[in-house]
Amino acid sequence: MNVLTWLIPVSLLLGGLGLAGFVWTLRSSQYDDPDGDSQRILTNDWDDKPRP
Amino acid sequence: MADTASFSACPACDAAPIAKQIAENRMHQQGDILLSLPTIHCAGCISAVERKLLTIPGVTSARVNLSLKRVVAETGGALEAADLVEALEAIGYPAHELDSTALSSSAADKAARALLFRLGISGFAMMNVMLLSVAVWSGAEAATRDLFHWISAMIALPVIIWAAQPFFKNAWTALRAGHLNMDVPISLAIFLAGGMSLFETINGGEEAYFDAALSLTFFLLAGRYLDQRTRRAARSAAEELTALEVPRVVQLTEDGEATVPLAQIAAGDMVLVRPGARVPVDGIVTKGDSEVDRALLTGETLPVAIGVETIVSAGEINLTGPLEIRVTAAGRDSSLSRMADLVTIAEGAKNRYSSLADKAAQIYAPGVHTLAFLAFIGWLWASGGDIRFALNIAVAVLIITCPCALGLAVPAVVTAASGNLFRKGLLVKNATALERLAEVDFVVFDKTGTLTDGDVVPGALDDLSMQNQRLALALAQNSGHPLARALAQALQLRGISPATLTDIREVPGKGVQAKLNGTDVALGRAEWLGAEAGQGTATFLQCENGKVLEIPFEDHLRADAIDTIAALKSSGLPVMLLSGDNDAAVAQAAEALGIDQFHARMRPEDKAAKLKDLADQGHHVLMVGDGLNDTVALASAHVSVSPASALDAARVASDIVLLGNRLGAISDARAIARSARRRILENFAIAAGYNAISVPIALMGFASPLAAALAMSTSSILVSLNALRLRGAAQEEAQ
Structure with missing residues (x-):
């Protein structure tokens, strides 16, 4: 059962990483316009430099 | 829905933070313009719209949201929404302003x-x-x-x-x-x-x-x-109505003109209304001839000629000449305020x-x-x-x-x-609107701006000889009157070239006159040309031989108005037309649309009363309308729809906004x-x-x-x- 002392913290940590990723996407407004984002990759508008 | 279940326990506790939020938004978002773009659908549209908006001086940023089909432009308060709408329409994207606070995304x-x-x-x-x-x-x-x-x-x-x-x-x-x-x-x-x-x-x-x-x-x-x-912050249509009131008025006293706040005006005072201004009070004209635009209040398509002894109401727009008005009711007693009161009552009933x-x-x-x-x-x-x-x-x-x-x-x-309806061009604003829409068993339409697109088209142009068509075009081109402009447009579309005229002169409120090869010709009102005015909307042409011909006009129906009415009727819903326009115009439109029940010359409170009658008979009425004169009716109907081109107050009062130009979405909406x-x-x-x-x-x-x-x-x-x-x-x- 000693393996549990490792596995449980590891699983929590990995899950926590995913959660942190989710919080980051949420904070940076990545769920505001899903349709638009899927279309915007098709334009060449800001390919040379990032949008100001 | 579930939120009404959970929030309704204490409406006041909820209302306070919402009101505060709205106020904060108003402060925060001044200068941000929110436009609805019902036709955008692709990557090309996004960049075309954003590029176009950024070329307008004063626009500091523009961001399209394709999921919501709208664009937010930061302008720093320098621009009006109308400027942006015009620019976008020029590149082929119809746009409508959205109430930046009520539908505010933030x-x-x-x-x-x-x-x-x-x-x-x-x-x-x-x-x-x-x-x-x-x-x-x-x-x-x-x-x-x-x-x-x-x-x-x-x-x-x-x-x-x-x-x-x-x-x-x-x-x-x-x-x-x-x-x-x-x-x-x-x-x-x-x-x-x-x-x-x-x-x-x-x-x-x-x-x-x-x-x-x-x-x-x-x-x-x-x-x-x-x-x-699916929820939107609620905003009161009654507030929108009071916002239409003119805050300052030019009062005529013995010492001359003075600009005073509206609150200081009482019945019996004299006020001056300049051309282009909104009439601030209810009153009687004592001096001056002009035309007023009553479309917002009554739904009449065309400006109405007024003179001494004519009664005017707050909210009408004075078009051509200055008017002196003796005040009969001002402020809380004016017809505009009374309408706001009616809307408040109706909104309260709906919230229950x-x-x-x-x-x-x-x-x-x-x-x-x-x-x-x-x-x-x-x-x-x-x-x-x-x-x-x-x-x-x-x-x-x-x-x-x-x-x-x-x-x-x-x-x-x-x-x-709601997602389904949005794809069909309907924005559901109220959480319980869908449930109410499902119960609808009677449909009431407004005419002007709803079933018609607010334009008029001349009918029976073929009755005019080619020579008279050329004459009419030449005269019409020299007038700014809506009827003349519509006539000129229709004739140009037929490929007619204008006749050559001399001594062209526009007589305000009457028409245009000129000389053709030395003889007097004219285009204008019946009384002015000595002809007998008919029932419907018409303009009159005095030809070279001195005869006066009538050119009748018809309302221009929206493209799918007839199909929509037919679809609603075939699904077993009685349809009624309530309009503030004159009898002939309403009868004509009703006949073209196949509507048997129609009422003309309805004032705002008449419309509301009619809806109440229907409700008392046990009907659940769907009201479709766009004008100020429909606001009370929209607020008191079981469920209401207004086109995106409608006036702010009407749009706020309605539960569902029609984003596209397609009326047909209404019959789909009921099915959904x-x-x-x-x-x-x-x-x-x-x-x-x-x-x-x-x-x-x-x-x-x-x-x-x-x-x-x-x-x-x-x-x-x-x-x-x-x-x-x-x-x-x-x-x-x-x-």
Whole structure:
């Protein structure tokens, strides 16, 4: 059962990483316009430099 | 819907923060212009719109949101929405201004984002605890089980306390106001599940419900999130009406002109209204000839000529000449304010509509509490005073009956249906609008601006000789009058070239006159040319030979108006036309559209009275209108629709906004609303069926955390899948 002392913290940590990723996407407004984002990759508008 | 169930307990407590939020938004967003773009659909559209807007001086940023089909432009307050609309229409994208506060993305988005955050956290916690619970269910014993319970408690308790706050807050507000709402049993179940499990964990008990408490929180937050997304901050149409009042007035006194606040004007005073200004008061013209635009108030398409002794009302726009007016009513007594009062009353009546979710909550909440309490008393008696055991059963009953499925039943369907309607060009503004739309059995249309697009077209041009057509074009080109402009446009479309005229002169309020080869010719009003005015809208042409010919005009119907009316009638709905326009114009339009019941010359209060009559006869009326004169009717109808081109006040008063130019969406909308209502009822049936099976099990004391987790997830998923079925069904119907 000693393996549990490792596995449980590891699983929590990995899950926590995913959660942190989710919080980051949420904070940076990545769920505001899903349709638009899927279309915007098709334009060449800001390919040379990032949008100001 | 569910939010009305949960928030309605104390409307005032909710209204205050919302009002504050709106005020803050107004401050914050000054200069941001929000436009609806119903036709955008691709990557090309996005960059075309953004590029175009950025070329306009004063626009500092522009961002299209394709999911919502709108664009936000930051202008720093320098530009009007109309400037941007014009620029976008020039490149082929019809645009409409949206009420930047009512439909504001930022406030609603912030709330939705906060809920999504809580949802994410509780989902994370739920999955981790579920993982540990699986180990316990599959036979972990003694120290291992206790350890797993402790780890679960460490994850679950902080998450529950934080993530379930929206429910706790609502439940507390409701309890303080002495009400029961859906959030009370929810909060009680989450709270007791957490507390009881902690107690069991401390005492090394076998069963802990941490996973159940978390999945409850997760599923209910999901319902709340969907709900939030379909909800818009409410704004009062009555306020919009009062905003139309002119704050300052030019008063005529013995000393001359003075600009004073409207509040200082009383009946009997004299005021001056310059051309282009809005008439600030009700009164009688004492000096001056002019034309006024009454379209907003009465729905009349064309300007009306007025002179001495004519009665004018607040809100009309003076077009051509200065007017001196003796005030008969000002401020609170003016017709505009009276209309605002009527709208306030109508809005109040509408807010009392009790939705299906409200009704469900009213039966559900007391039922659950009684059941849990009876279980506690019953088992206390049966087990001979074992409080811990009896409490465990009561908590199990509360958890099992907790309205997971019920909480999702309405929002899941409403989200699916609203999305469907949005793709068809309808923006649903009110949470209960769909339910009300499903009950509609009578449709009332306004004419001007709703069934017609506000333009007029000359009819029977073929009756004019080629020579007269050329003459009419030449005269019409030299006038700014709407009829003349429409005539010129129609003639140009036919490829006519104008005749050559000399001495062209426009006589304000009368028409245009000129000389053709030395003889007098003219285009204008009947009385001016000595002809007899007919019933309908017409202009008159004095030809070279001195004869006066009538050129009749017809309202220009929207492209699919006839089909829409036919579709509504074929689905068994009586259709009525109520218009403020003159008898002939209304009769003509009604005949063209195939509407048998129509009423002309309706004042705003007449329209509202007519709707009340229909409601008294037991009809649920759908009102479609766009003008100020429709506002009272829109607010008092069972459910109302206005086109995006409508006046602010009318759009605010209506439940659904028609974004595209397609009226046909209205008949589709009813079909979708009806199937949405069916789905909601089915979902309630699913939730009830699930309770009918699981409650006896819980009451008998056989419920285990595993059974609770299974039952809860299955019913929630079933309800969501049933809601998604709406998508498929509606697409079939549309094809």
